Amino acid sequence: EVQLVESGGGLVQPGRSLRISCTVSGFSFGDYAMSWVRQAPGKGLEWVGFIRSKAYDGTTEYAASVKGRFTISRDDSKSIAYLQINSLKTEDTAVYYCTRDVTSGWSQYYMDVWGKGTTVTVSS
Amino acid sequence: DIVMTQSPDSLAVSLGETATINCKSSQSILYSSTNNNYLAWYQHKPGHPPKLLIYWASARESGVPDRFSGSGSGTDFTLTISSLQAEDVAVYYCQQYYSTTLTFGGGTKVEIK
Numbered sequence: 001e002v003q004l005v006e007s008g009g010g011l012v013q014p015g016r017s018l019r020i021s022c023t024v025s026g027f028s029f030g031d032y033a034m035s036w037v038r039q040a041p042g043k044g045l046e047w048v049g050f051i052r053s054k055a056y057d058g059t060t061e062y063a064a065s066v067k068g069r070f071t072i073s074r075d076d077s078k079s080i081a082y083l084q085i086n087s088l089k090t091e092d093t094a095v096y097y098c099t100r101d102v103t104s105g106w107s108q109y110y111m112d113v114w115g116k117g118t119t120v121t122v123s124s
Numbered sequence: 125d126i127v128m129t130q131s132p133d134s135l136a137v138s139l140g141e142t143a144t145i146n147c148k149s150s151q152s153i154l155y156s157s158t159n160n161n162y163l164a165w166y167q168h169k170p171g172h173p174p175k176l177l178i179y180w181a182s183a184r185e186s187g188v189p190d191r192f193s194g195s196g197s198g199t200d201f202t203l204t205i206s207s208l209q210a211e212d213v214a215v216y217y218c219q220q221y222y223s224t225t226l227t228f229g230g231g232t233k234v235e236i237k
Contacts, residue, residue: 035226037174045166045174045217047226061224064125097173109221110164112185114173 002026002113004098009118012088020118022081022098029079030054033101033108036072036083038094039117046094048072050101050108051081061108088122095119126150126220130229136237143205145232147218152198155222162222165194165203168231169214177216178203210236 008020022034035050049062051072060072071084081098096118099111127150137143153162161181168174176185178194181201191206205212213236218229 044215044231045168045219045228047219047228050226063225102179107221108224108226109162110176110179110219111166111174112176114175116173 002100004100004113004115006096006098006115006118009096009120011121011123013124014088014090014122016088017084017086018088018120019082019084020096020120022083022115024079024081024100027100029074030076033103034072034074034081035099035101035108035111036070036081037097037099037111037114038092039097040091040094043094048083048096052103052106052108056106059106085120088120090122092120093122125225126153126223126227128218128220128227128229130216130218130232132232133230134233134235136235137205137208138237139210140207141237143208143212143234145203145205145216145218145234147196147201147203147229149199149201149220149222151222153220153222154198161197161201162220163194163196163201164219164221165192166217166219167212167214168217174217205234208234208236 003025033052036048051060073082098115100113102109129148131146163181165178166174182194215231
Protein backbone atom coordinates (compact mmCIF):
# COMPACT_ATOMS: atom_id res chain seq x y z
CA GLU A 1 0.00 0.00 0.00
CA VAL A 2 1.29 3.43 -0.93
CA GLN A 3 1.61 5.60 2.17
CA LEU A 4 2.95 9.05 2.95
CA VAL A 5 3.18 9.96 6.62
CA GLU A 6 4.08 13.47 7.71
CA SER A 7 5.56 14.20 11.13
CA GLY A 8 7.31 16.92 13.05
CA GLY A 9 4.59 19.53 13.24
CA GLY A 10 3.70 21.34 16.44
CA LEU A 11 3.59 24.67 18.22
CA VAL A 12 6.56 26.88 17.40
CA GLN A 13 7.40 30.45 18.31
CA PRO A 14 7.73 33.08 15.60
CA GLY A 15 11.26 33.41 14.31
CA ARG A 16 12.22 29.84 15.13
CA SER A 17 12.90 27.04 12.66
CA LEU A 18 11.19 23.71 12.12
CA ARG A 19 11.82 20.66 10.00
CA ILE A 20 8.93 18.41 9.09
CA SER A 21 9.30 15.01 7.51
CA CYS A 22 7.40 12.83 5.08
CA THR A 23 8.13 9.11 5.35
CA VAL A 24 6.93 7.04 2.44
CA SER A 25 6.33 3.38 1.79
CA GLY A 26 4.79 1.20 -0.87
CA PHE A 27 6.61 2.63 -3.87
CA SER A 28 10.10 3.38 -5.09
CA PHE A 29 10.64 6.76 -3.45
CA GLY A 30 13.77 7.57 -5.39
CA ASP A 31 11.93 7.47 -8.70
CA TYR A 32 9.47 10.20 -7.77
CA ALA A 33 9.35 13.93 -7.31
CA MET A 34 7.70 15.05 -4.08
CA SER A 35 5.84 18.22 -3.22
CA TRP A 36 4.67 20.06 -0.14
CA VAL A 37 1.25 21.74 -0.11
CA ARG A 38 -0.19 23.67 2.81
CA GLN A 39 -3.61 24.82 3.93
CA ALA A 40 -3.91 27.67 6.39
CA PRO A 41 -6.97 27.69 8.67
CA GLY A 42 -10.07 28.62 6.69
CA LYS A 43 -8.07 28.98 3.48
CA GLY A 44 -7.51 26.97 0.33
CA LEU A 45 -4.62 24.84 -0.83
CA GLU A 46 -1.27 26.48 -1.51
CA TRP A 47 1.58 24.71 -3.29
CA VAL A 48 4.79 25.35 -1.38
CA GLY A 49 7.40 23.65 -3.55
CA PHE A 50 8.76 20.39 -4.85
CA ILE A 51 11.92 18.38 -5.24
CA ARG A 52 12.75 16.40 -8.32
CA SER A 53 14.09 12.88 -8.22
CA LYS A 54 17.83 12.26 -8.22
CA ALA A 55 17.54 11.45 -11.92
CA TYR A 56 16.90 15.16 -12.32
CA ASP A 57 19.53 16.19 -9.82
CA GLY A 58 17.09 16.50 -6.92
CA THR A 59 16.59 20.14 -7.84
CA THR A 60 13.87 22.17 -6.21
CA GLU A 61 11.26 24.77 -7.10
CA TYR A 62 9.39 27.00 -4.66
CA ALA A 63 6.42 29.28 -4.54
CA ALA A 64 7.43 32.93 -4.48
CA SER A 65 5.73 33.36 -1.11
CA VAL A 66 8.16 30.96 0.61
CA LYS A 67 11.31 31.17 -1.48
CA GLY A 68 14.35 31.87 0.65
CA ARG A 69 12.81 30.63 3.90
CA PHE A 70 11.69 27.12 2.94
CA THR A 71 14.01 24.32 1.86
CA ILE A 72 12.93 20.95 0.57
CA SER A 73 15.34 18.03 0.67
CA ARG A 74 15.24 14.27 0.40
CA ASP A 75 17.02 11.19 1.71
CA ASP A 76 16.39 8.42 -0.76
CA SER A 77 18.15 5.86 1.47
CA LYS A 78 15.49 6.46 4.13
CA SER A 79 12.56 7.24 1.79
CA ILE A 80 12.00 10.56 3.52
CA ALA A 81 11.31 14.02 2.18
CA TYR A 82 11.89 17.05 4.38
CA LEU A 83 10.58 20.59 4.58
CA GLN A 84 12.78 22.99 6.52
CA ILE A 85 11.05 26.22 7.50
CA ASN A 86 13.18 29.07 8.82
CA SER A 87 12.17 32.37 10.41
CA LEU A 88 8.68 31.09 11.05
CA LYS A 89 5.84 33.60 10.78
CA THR A 90 2.33 33.40 12.16
CA GLU A 91 1.08 33.17 8.59
CA ASP A 92 2.95 29.87 8.21
CA THR A 93 0.35 28.31 10.51
CA ALA A 94 -1.19 25.56 8.40
CA VAL A 95 -1.63 21.87 7.77
CA TYR A 96 1.31 20.76 5.67
CA TYR A 97 0.75 17.89 3.25
CA CYS A 98 3.39 16.00 1.34
CA THR A 99 2.46 14.56 -2.00
CA ARG A 100 3.80 12.18 -4.59
CA ASP A 101 4.02 13.89 -7.94
CA VAL A 102 3.37 12.81 -11.48
CA THR A 103 6.09 14.27 -13.64
CA SER A 104 7.61 14.14 -17.06
CA GLY A 105 11.28 14.93 -17.28
CA TRP A 106 11.97 18.16 -15.45
CA SER A 107 8.30 19.15 -15.37
CA GLN A 108 5.99 18.58 -12.46
CA TYR A 109 2.42 17.81 -13.24
CA TYR A 110 -0.18 16.85 -10.64
CA MET A 111 -0.19 15.14 -7.24
CA ASP A 112 -1.57 11.62 -7.24
CA VAL A 113 -0.98 10.57 -3.62
CA TRP A 114 -1.29 12.74 -0.51
CA GLY A 115 -0.31 12.25 3.10
CA LYS A 116 -2.73 13.06 5.90
CA GLY A 117 -0.81 16.18 6.85
CA THR A 118 0.92 17.59 9.89
CA THR A 119 -0.18 20.76 11.66
CA VAL A 120 2.25 23.60 12.24
CA THR A 121 1.11 26.37 14.58
CA VAL A 122 3.26 29.47 14.87
CA SER A 123 2.43 31.45 17.97
CA SER A 124 4.12 33.08 20.89
CA ASP B 125 2.11 33.21 -11.65
CA ILE B 126 -0.95 31.82 -13.39
CA VAL B 127 -4.01 32.78 -11.38
CA MET B 128 -6.80 30.21 -11.15
CA THR B 129 -10.26 31.58 -10.39
CA GLN B 130 -13.07 29.24 -9.40
CA SER B 131 -16.78 29.94 -9.35
CA PRO B 132 -19.00 29.79 -7.50
CA ASP B 133 -17.40 29.86 -4.06
CA SER B 134 -20.09 27.46 -2.87
CA LEU B 135 -23.18 25.75 -4.16
CA ALA B 136 -25.97 23.62 -2.76
CA VAL B 137 -27.38 20.89 -4.95
CA SER B 138 -30.14 18.36 -4.31
CA LEU B 139 -29.25 14.69 -4.14
CA GLY B 140 -29.32 13.19 -7.60
CA GLU B 141 -28.95 16.53 -9.34
CA THR B 142 -25.91 17.94 -11.15
CA ALA B 143 -23.23 20.18 -9.66
CA THR B 144 -21.16 22.33 -12.00
CA ILE B 145 -17.94 24.02 -10.91
CA ASN B 146 -16.03 26.46 -13.08
CA CYS B 147 -12.32 27.23 -13.16
CA LYS B 148 -10.70 29.97 -15.21
CA SER B 149 -6.98 30.47 -15.72
CA SER B 150 -5.37 33.87 -16.24
CA GLN B 151 -3.63 32.55 -19.36
CA SER B 152 -4.06 29.56 -21.60
CA ILE B 153 -2.88 26.30 -20.08
CA LEU B 154 -3.24 24.41 -23.33
CA TYR B 155 0.15 23.18 -24.54
CA SER B 156 -0.27 23.43 -28.28
CA SER B 157 2.36 20.90 -29.30
CA THR B 158 0.60 18.11 -27.40
CA ASN B 159 -2.93 19.54 -27.37
CA ASN B 160 -3.09 18.83 -23.64
CA ASN B 161 -4.61 21.11 -21.05
CA TYR B 162 -2.44 21.19 -17.94
CA LEU B 163 -5.24 21.09 -15.39
CA ALA B 164 -6.17 18.82 -12.50
CA TRP B 165 -9.13 18.66 -10.12
CA TYR B 166 -9.05 17.55 -6.49
CA GLN B 167 -11.71 16.71 -3.92
CA HIS B 168 -11.06 17.68 -0.30
CA LYS B 169 -13.30 16.33 2.43
CA PRO B 170 -13.02 17.59 6.04
CA GLY B 171 -10.52 15.60 8.05
CA HIS B 172 -9.08 13.92 4.98
CA PRO B 173 -6.28 14.77 2.57
CA PRO B 174 -7.16 16.03 -0.89
CA LYS B 175 -7.83 13.38 -3.49
CA LEU B 176 -6.97 13.55 -7.18
CA LEU B 177 -10.09 13.28 -9.36
CA ILE B 178 -9.19 14.49 -12.84
CA TYR B 179 -5.97 15.28 -14.71
CA TRP B 180 -5.26 16.57 -18.22
CA ALA B 181 -8.57 18.43 -17.74
CA SER B 182 -10.70 15.38 -18.53
CA ALA B 183 -8.88 12.15 -17.64
CA ARG B 184 -10.44 10.45 -14.64
CA GLU B 185 -8.11 9.03 -12.01
CA SER B 186 -8.42 5.29 -11.43
CA GLY B 187 -11.21 4.47 -9.00
CA VAL B 188 -13.01 7.80 -9.38
CA PRO B 189 -16.73 7.31 -10.08
CA ASP B 190 -17.81 8.18 -13.60
CA ARG B 191 -20.29 10.74 -12.30
CA PHE B 192 -17.24 13.02 -12.05
CA SER B 193 -16.22 14.52 -15.38
CA GLY B 194 -13.95 17.33 -16.49
CA SER B 195 -14.15 19.45 -19.60
CA GLY B 196 -12.88 22.65 -21.15
CA SER B 197 -9.82 23.94 -22.92
CA GLY B 198 -7.51 26.93 -23.03
CA THR B 199 -8.59 29.09 -20.10
CA ASP B 200 -12.04 27.81 -19.17
CA PHE B 201 -12.71 24.51 -17.46
CA THR B 202 -15.58 22.74 -15.75
CA LEU B 203 -15.92 19.94 -13.23
CA THR B 204 -19.33 18.29 -13.41
CA ILE B 205 -20.69 16.00 -10.73
CA SER B 206 -23.69 14.18 -12.14
CA SER B 207 -26.27 12.62 -9.85
CA LEU B 208 -24.78 14.14 -6.70
CA GLN B 209 -24.35 11.74 -3.78
CA ALA B 210 -24.11 12.55 -0.08
CA GLU B 211 -20.47 11.47 -0.06
CA ASP B 212 -19.63 14.13 -2.66
CA VAL B 213 -19.93 16.91 -0.07
CA ALA B 214 -16.47 18.47 -0.15
CA VAL B 215 -14.42 21.38 -1.37
CA TYR B 216 -13.19 21.02 -4.93
CA TYR B 217 -10.01 22.63 -6.26
CA CYS B 218 -8.59 23.06 -9.72
CA GLN B 219 -4.80 23.22 -10.18
CA GLN B 220 -2.71 24.18 -13.18
CA TYR B 221 0.62 22.58 -13.97
CA TYR B 222 1.41 24.52 -17.13
CA SER B 223 3.96 26.64 -15.32
CA THR B 224 6.77 25.49 -13.04
CA THR B 225 5.07 27.38 -10.22
CA LEU B 226 1.91 25.40 -9.57
CA THR B 227 -1.22 27.21 -8.49
CA PHE B 228 -4.62 26.16 -7.17
CA GLY B 229 -7.98 27.79 -7.51
CA GLY B 230 -9.61 29.13 -4.37
CA GLY B 231 -11.93 26.16 -4.02
CA THR B 232 -15.66 25.54 -4.39
CA LYS B 233 -17.65 24.09 -1.51
CA VAL B 234 -20.38 21.66 -2.54
CA GLU B 235 -23.22 21.01 -0.12
CA ILE B 236 -26.52 19.18 -0.20
CA LYS B 237 -29.64 21.29 -0.61
